[in-house]
Amino acid sequence: MERLTQPESQIKSILEGLGYPVKWWSQQSVLDPYNIIYMQMHISRIGSRRPFCADFALHYAQISIEVDGEYWHRDFAIEGKIRDQDRDRELRGMGWKIIRFPSSMIDRPGITTYIASALHQLIDV
Numbered sequence: 001m002e003r004l005t006q007p008e009s010q011i012k013s014i015l016e017g018l019g020y021p022v023k024w025w026s027q028q029s030v031l032d033p034y035n036i037i038y039m040q041m042h043i044s045r046i047g048s049r050r051p052f053c054a055d056f057a058l059h060y061a062q063i064s065i066e067v068d069g070e071y072w073h074r075d076f077a078i079e080g081k082i083r084d085q086d087r088d089r090e091l092r093g094m095g096w097k098i099i100r101f102p103s104s105m106i107d108r109p110g111i112t113t114y115i116a117s118a119l120h121q122l123i124d125v
Contacts, residue, residue: 002024002040004039005067005069005103007067007069007103007106008039008055008056008067010106010107011055011056011065011067011106011115012039012056014106014111014112014115015037015056015065015115017112018112018115018116018119020035020036020037020058021035021036021037022036022037022038022039022056023036023037023038023039024038024039024040025038025039025040025041025042025057034059034060035058035060036058036059037056037057037058037065038054038056038057038058038059039055039056040053040054040055041053041054041056041057041059041064043057043064043091043094043096045090045094046094052087052090052091054066055067058119058123061097061122061123062094062095062096062097063096063097063098063099063119063122063123064091064096064097064098064099065098065099065100065115066084066098066099066100066101067101067102067103067106068084068100068101068102068103069103084100088100097122099115099118099119099122101114
């Protein structure tokens, strides 16, 4: 089993506090109830053997929650930002909605409200 980063662990706790069951993704997960948020969910890509891996995903609503860690998303890491923009564009083209925020936001007041609001808004779309 993979390990979560500290920011991912915090987001997992926030999502569980909002009432969402959170579990690791596996190929058998398609048989689960609809409201589970999966960690490290693989999202198949058209024309590619390599799937995207969502930090967290609400599969039935096609919502991906991405936490941009400090190491991979520093100001000078332009390649990572461009890769994320390309990835988000491809996912949106496949019907996915993305909630993306820097890990530095996790400790700020209001992050739980922000995530809850974003999820509710995107689920209702």
